[in-house]
Amino acid sequence: MKEYKIEREGTAEEQMMKLGLVTSNIGKYEEFKRTLKKIENLELILIDNISNSNEGSNIEKNAQTKALTGSMEVTYPVIATDEGLFLDFLPKSEQPGAYISRIIGPYATDEEIIEHYTNLIGENKTGTGTIMTSYVIAFEDKIINKGLYVQECIFKTPASSARITGRPLASLHYSEEFNKFYSELSAKEKQYMNNDFYKEIVKFVLQTLKI
Template structure:
């Protein structure tokens, strides 16, 4: 079984990835399990894929074991290119937002469009086995479908995923935060299959 370090300091994302890749012949570990201390990484890329590559290379050189990193960009209907959050979902006007600040900010964005607008997450992954074996991908099958971003925040919160309190599934009308296990699994199934297929065609083929 291959051991892979997931290059994220977010425990919620680590657990989510472990659940998506459960059953594959790989072991996903986090920084705590590796006892790895990392310096902040300058995620200066202009796209999710550029940032995923920056992080994977930095963590690989720091840990010395195979690493994969992911990055996400948020794209909101109605905003022009210069206004799109893109990869800077948490950074607004040079400030890194807390979960609650993110909810307040994106609620105000939705409010400009009458209380709600469509949005989508675009995801990317970069896997670095060694200097000569680097795999990257940003296809539609690892990105979210369209959802509604609303100005009315749900009262519940999930640490690390603040926008789940503002995001509404367009088919069910439910906030992401209030979906039950089966609904959440269905929402994530396509993305999970995309990530699983990435590893199956790269290191598990």
């Protein structure tokens, strides 16, 4: 891995390392903030004004494009992610893939997305699928590190009335362990359910930034 200089601020005793998160999804930012607070002296900064980062059909390339674009706007490393959805009950040609929300339209609302997937799954039915998350850290217009996480999921209808802004699938993503939808889980339950993913992200950030 290439060595690079990281900008810090504060006294020698209390230096803070900055890490930008490139996303317009405030829900994702809050989850990352809770996850990365375990890393001492790391400040997570929301970068939500990135332009020219059009998304395509490949989640790895999408995450890289967002990270590279964000890294050109700031003087510290940035992390970006992109998710793909693959449903077991759909043929390959009809998979949402990287077009989880864009399959409906570029300005689809959370309610429209929930309605779309409810119709796909069917009323009072359960479907299984996989959510793949690509994550990338870039610095000074260069990819520093990247990873991929795969999570098996259950989706159930009718959707929960509980909503997480910017994360519509949370109202359909069902936890058999807690017997409720992801959007209904407490912060502690969410942490438990996503523990493996959070461990991967924390490890990824620590190793990449050499904290």
